[in-house]
Amino acid sequence: MVVPEPGLPTRVRIHEVGARDGLQNEKTAVPTKVKAEFIRRLRTAGLTTIEATSFVHPKWVPQLADAEELFPQISDVDAELPVLVPNQRGLDRALALGARRIAVFASATESFAKANLNRTVDESLAVFEPVVRQAKDAGAHVRGYVSMCFGDPWEGEVPLPQVVRVCTALRDMGCDELSLGDTIGVATPGQVRALLTLLDEAGLPTAELGVHFHDTYGQALANTYAALQHGVTTVDASAGGLGGCPYAKSATGNLATEDLVWMLRGLGIETGVDLEALTATSVWMAGHLGRPSPSRTVRALGPTTQPDKDQ
Amino acid sequence: MVVPEPGLPTRVRIHEVGARDGLQNEKTAVPTKVKAEFIRRLRTAGLTTIEATSFVHPKWVPQLADAEELFPQISDVDAELPVLVPNQRGLDRALALGARRIAVFASATESFAKANLNRTVDESLAVFEPVVRQAKDAGAHVRGYVSMCFGDPWEGEVPLPQVVRVCTALRDMGCDELSLGDTIGVATPGQVRALLTLLDEAGLPTAELGVHFHDTYGQALANTYAALQHGVTTVDASAGGLGGCPYAKSATGNLATEDLVWMLRGLGIETGVDLEALTATSVWMAGHLGRPSPSRTVRALGPTTQPDKDQ
Numbered sequence: 324m325v326v327p328e329p330g331l332p333t334r335v336r337i338h339e340v341g342a343r344d345g346l347q348n349e350k351t352a353v354p355t356k357v358k359a360e361f362i363r364r365l366r367t368a369g370l371t372t373i374e375a376t377s378f379v380h381p382k383w384v385p386q387l388a389d390a391e392e393l394f395p396q397i398s399d400v401d402a403e404l405p406v407l408v409p410n411q412r413g414l415d416r417a418l419a420l421g422a423r424r425i426a427v428f429a430s431a432t433e434s435f436a437k438a439n440l441n442r443t444v445d446e447s448l449a450v451f452e453p454v455v456r457q458a459k460d461a462g463a464h465v466r467g468y469v470s471m472c473f474g475d476p477w478e479g480e481v482p483l484p485q486v487v488r489v490c491t492a493l494r495d496m497g498c499d500e501l502s503l504g505d506t507i508g509v510a511t512p513g514q515v516r517a518l519l520t521l522l523d524e525a526g527l528p529t530a531e532l533g534v535h536f537h538d539t540y541g542q543a544l545a546n547t548y549a550a551l552q553h554g555v556t557t558v559d560a561s562a563g564g565l566g567g568c569p570y571a572k573s574a575t576g577n578l579a580t581e582d583l584v585w586m587l588r589g590l591g592i593e594t595g596v597d598l599e600a601l602t603a604t605s606v607w608m609a610g611h612l613g614r615p616s617p618s619r620t621v622r623a624l625g626p627t628t629q630p631d632k633d634q
Numbered sequence: 635m636v637v638p639e640p641g642l643p644t645r646v647r648i649h650e651v652g653a654r655d656g657l658q659n660e661k662t663a664v665p666t667k668v669k670a671e672f673i674r675r676l677r678t679a680g681l682t683t684i685e686a687t688s689f690v691h692p693k694w695v696p697q698l699a700d701a702e703e704l705f706p707q708i709s710d711v712d713a714e715l716p717v718l719v720p721n722q723r724g725l726d727r728a729l730a731l732g733a734r735r736i737a738v739f740a741s742a743t744e745s746f747a748k749a750n751l752n753r754t755v756d757e758s759l760a761v762f763e764p765v766v767r768q769a770k771d772a773g774a775h776v777r778g779y780v781s782m783c784f785g786d787p788w789e790g791e792v793p794l795p796q797v798v799r800v801c802t803a804l805r806d807m808g809c810d811e812l813s814l815g816d817t818i819g820v821a822t823p824g825q826v827r828a829l830l831t832l833l834d835e836a837g838l839p840t841a842e843l844g845v846h847f848h849d850t851y852g853q854a855l856a857n858t859y860a861a862l863q864h865g866v867t868t869v870d871a872s873a874g875g876l877g878g879c880p881y882a883k884s885a886t887g888n889l890a891t892e893d894l895v896w897m898l899r900g901l902g903i904e905t906g907v908d909l910e911a912l913t914a915t916s917v918w919m920a921g922h923l924g925r926p927s928p929s930r931t932v933r934a935l936g937p938t939t940q941p942d943k944d945q
Contacts, residue, residue, distance in 0.1 A: 326824030508934070511900025512859055513637030541893035541930035542900075545855040548823055582852035589822025589853075619852035623819070 327591035331551050334593040336372060337580060338502070338533055338559045339365055341608075343374040343407060344577060345565025347386045349612065355389045357611050359396040364607065365562060366402045368600035370580075374426065375404040378413035394420045405466060409440070414454050418461050425458045426466040426502075427451045429493060431486045434477035435470055435506070444489060452496045459497045466500045467493035468535070472518060473510035483518050487525050500531050502559055505546065508539025508576075512549035519553040533557035536578050538564065543578035544586055551592070558583060563605030563616035579618030581605060599624070638902035642862050645904040647683060648891060649777075649813070649844055649870045650676055652919075654685040654718060655888060656876025658697045660923065666700045668922050670707040675918065676873060677713045679911035681891075685737065686715040689724035705731045716777060720751070725765050729772050736769040737777040737813075738762045740804060742797040745788035746781055746817070755800060763807045770808045777811045778804035779846070783829060784821035794829050798836050811842050813870055816857065819850025819887075823860035830864040844868035847889050849875065854889035855897055862903070869894060874916030874927035890929030892916065910935070 327333075342362050346353050353361075358376070365373050375397060381388035390406065397404060398421060405424035408414045417425060429447055430436040436444045451467075458465050471478075472486045490501050503518065515534070522532065534550045534557070536543035547558055564579030584596050598620075606625045609616045616622065638644075653673050657664050664672075669687070676684050686708060692699035701717070708715060709732060716735035719725045728736060740758055741747040747755045762778075769776050782789075783797045801812050814829065826845070833843065845861045845868070847854035858869055875890030895907050909931075917936045920927045927933065 326822070326828045328824045328827060508930075509900075511637070511897050513639045513901045516639060517637045538930055539934050540896045541855055541890065542897055544852055545859045545897055548856045548859055579852065585851045586822050586853055586856060589820075590824045619819075619849055623850050 325589060325591040331590060332554065332556045332592060334556065335551070335587055336557050337370060337583065337594055337596065338405075338557055339370045339373045339562060339580060340535075340559050340577060341365070341562035341565040341580070343377055343387065344559075345561045345563075347377060347384050348566045348576065349386055352386045352388070353611060355392045355396065357608075358389070358393050361604070361608055362397050362400060362404070364604040365601070366400050368604050369594070369596040370402065370562075370601075371595065372403040372405065373400075375406055377407035377409075378416045379407065379409045391416065391420065394422065403464075405464075407468075408454065408458075410450055411454055411457075414458055418458070418463070422463065424464045424466070425454075426468060427454060427493075427498070428468045428470065429489055430470050431481055431489050432471045432475040432478050434475055438477075439470070448489070448492050448496070451493070455493075455496045455498060464500070465498045466502060466533075467498035468502045468504055469493065470504040470506040472503045473505045473514050474507055476507055483514075483521050486518060487521050490522060490527055491525055494527055494531070500533060500557065501527070502533040502535045502557075504535040505537055505543075508537030508542060510536065510546050511542055512545050515546045515549040516553060519550065519555070529554045530556065533559055535559035537576055538578055539576070544582055547578065547583060548586070551590075562601060563608060563621050564618040565605075565608070565616075576617075579605075579616070579620065581618045581620035581624070585620045636900060636902040642901060643865065643867045643903060645867065646862070646898055647868050648681060648894065648905055648907065649716075649868055650681045650684045650873060650891060651846075651870050651888060652676070652873035652876040652891070654688055654698065655870075656872045656874075658688060658695050659877045659887065660697055663697045663699070664922060666703045666707065668919075669700070669704050672873075672915070672919055673708050673711060673715070675915040676912070677711050679915050680905070680907040681713065681873075681912075682906060683714040683716065684711075686717055688718035688720075689727045690718065690720045702727065702731065705733065714775075716775075718779075719765065719769075721761055722765055722768075725769055729769070729774070733774065735775045735777070736765075737779055738765060738804075738809070739779045739781065740800055741781050742792055742800050743782045743786040743789050745786055749788075750781070759800070759803050759807070762804070766804075766807045766809060775811070776809045777813060777844075778809035779813045779815055780804065781815040781817040783814045784816045784825050785818055787818055794825075794832050797829060798832050801833060801838055802836055805838055805842070811844060811868065812838070813844040813846045813868075815846040816848055816854075819848030819853060821847065821857050822853055823856050826857045826860040827864060830861065830866065840865045841867065844870055846870035848887055849889055850887070855893055858889065858894060859897070862901075873912060874919060874932050875929040876916075876919070876927075887928075890916075890927070890931065892929045892931035892935070896931045
């Protein structure tokens with residue numbers, strides 16, 4: 324039953340991260356052809372922003388070492404296909420292949436900046452500045468990921484003004500869009516509201532903010548609902564709930580796109596996504612990965628042929 | 635980080651259903667002594683309303699056929715210990731053992747009334763009326779469960795006025811509290827708000843309403859958040875996410891108490907529950923059941939000694 328809620332957006336753009344954020348956390352690399360087919364199927368299911376891969380050094384993310392092979396195989400896909408770039412070298416590789424959407428990856432905390440980027444927060448922002456400028460000069464759209472916005476495995480609670488500072492720096496260097504990441508999945512709706520309110524006050528338009536929640540503690544969809552109530556219209560999600568965070572014991576990671584679409588459909592919010600086709604795609608990918616999707620909706624809607632190593 | 639939200643309740647009473655709604659869905663019966671120990675541990679973890687068992691005919695729910703043995707073993711537990719009764723006979727058995735809290739189980743839809751109770755909705759309400767009256771005369775507190783409030787596997791969408799009619803009938807016959815059940819887990823937050831608004835208009839006080847969400851499509855916590863925003867202060871949940879719905883393919887069932895407590899704690903809402911002790915209890919019960927808890931929070935917080943048949 325569709326019951327629209329006054330004050331909620333009428334349309335949400337889903338930023339699908341399964342092919343990048345999901346597959347980069349797999350123990351073994353998925354064949355390039357399967358990745359390309361996955362992206363095609365996601366597009367057929369109605370997704371229009373599909374983060375495709377990452378141009379990081381293969382040493383750090385061997386699962387996505389085939390970015391150069393993959394990208395030309397999907398160049399005809401009629402969708403926005405952002406790619407992650409960690410530095411100048413990654414940007415050069417991505418632009419050379421014709422990427423039109425770039426994403427950079429910053430941290431709200433010093434500990435994660437050190438662990439993930441081997442730099443301080445300010446050093447990493449300094450690295451990104453020329454990257455963002457060059458991407459913009461090349462006509463690319465730039466997304467800035469901000470990880471650990473709500474909690475950090477080393478530092479615990481993250482002071483929200485610290486998050487606002489990093490967001491403002493990324494916006495000031497030219498990012499078109501920011502994605503607020505709850506990398507370890509600890510946030511609850513009050514924190515989401517509080518951060519969005521602070522970002523309002525700092526002059527960052529809600530229309531340029533996306534949210535990126537992890538379901539490690541089961542909070543992702545409640546947090547998304549709080550963000551929608553604040554007016555957010557870009558939500559990151561991962562088909563079938565692919566992916567996880569190496570710092571949490573649990574395998575549960577990204578918000579599953581199917582669970583998100585179920586909620587948005589019920590709220591009368593347009594996404595353009597065909598839930599049944601998307602579920603079929605996640606079941607197909609689960610077959611390649613050899614284990615069932617952790618998405619509740621995929622489990623409920625999926626055929627019984629879904630691989631079932633799970634309970 | 636605790637960020638209270640204006641307008642949300644400051645305290646929520648969790649109606650713990652794991653020992654009844656959870657264990658009644660297990661394939662094999664759990665030994666009576668383990669059930670009693672489970673209830674004691676739930677109390678030690680801070681839960682104060684613990685639905686203990688069901689006085690239904692053993693033929694229908696063999697998993698809880700030991701109600702007569704169990705109830706005296708927990709009579710010293712300092713908590714409210716509601717028990718489910720399907721009819722006069724069940725009530726007599728429960729009252730004879732000293733039960734002070736009774737729950738009856740109605741359906742918002744004809745199909746589920748027929749499948750679950752083998753009666754029409756009105757016939758089942760007629761059966762409950764003398765049961766509720768006698769329970770009240772005996773000084774017992776009576777909860778009325780209303781199942782299939784948002785969707786029904788046979789009928790699909792459930793017209794909300796139909797739900798309001800059943801709720802009003804139960805209230806009029808003397809129920810002290812109602813529990814609004816999304817038995818197949820299909821609801822989204824807009825439906826929750828819509829039903830609660832209709833119940834307001836029908837004169838049913840929100841203070842006498844509980845919500846009972848299933849996580850079949852991952853919506854339970856988002857729906858709970860919507861209910862809290864409406865002022866609901868009683869939330870049903872099942873320790874470790876025990877239980878499921880026989881009509882859904884998925885094993886995912888009740889909202890996990892741990893996932894609920896994580897959200898409430900983050901919102902600064904008091905529950906009296908010690909999350910670590912509760913997680914330990916669910917891990918202990920998972921050991922008895924031989925499979926890991928489906929609760930995201932239990933998976934994230936639990937020790938690595940949690941049985942791990944899962945991915």
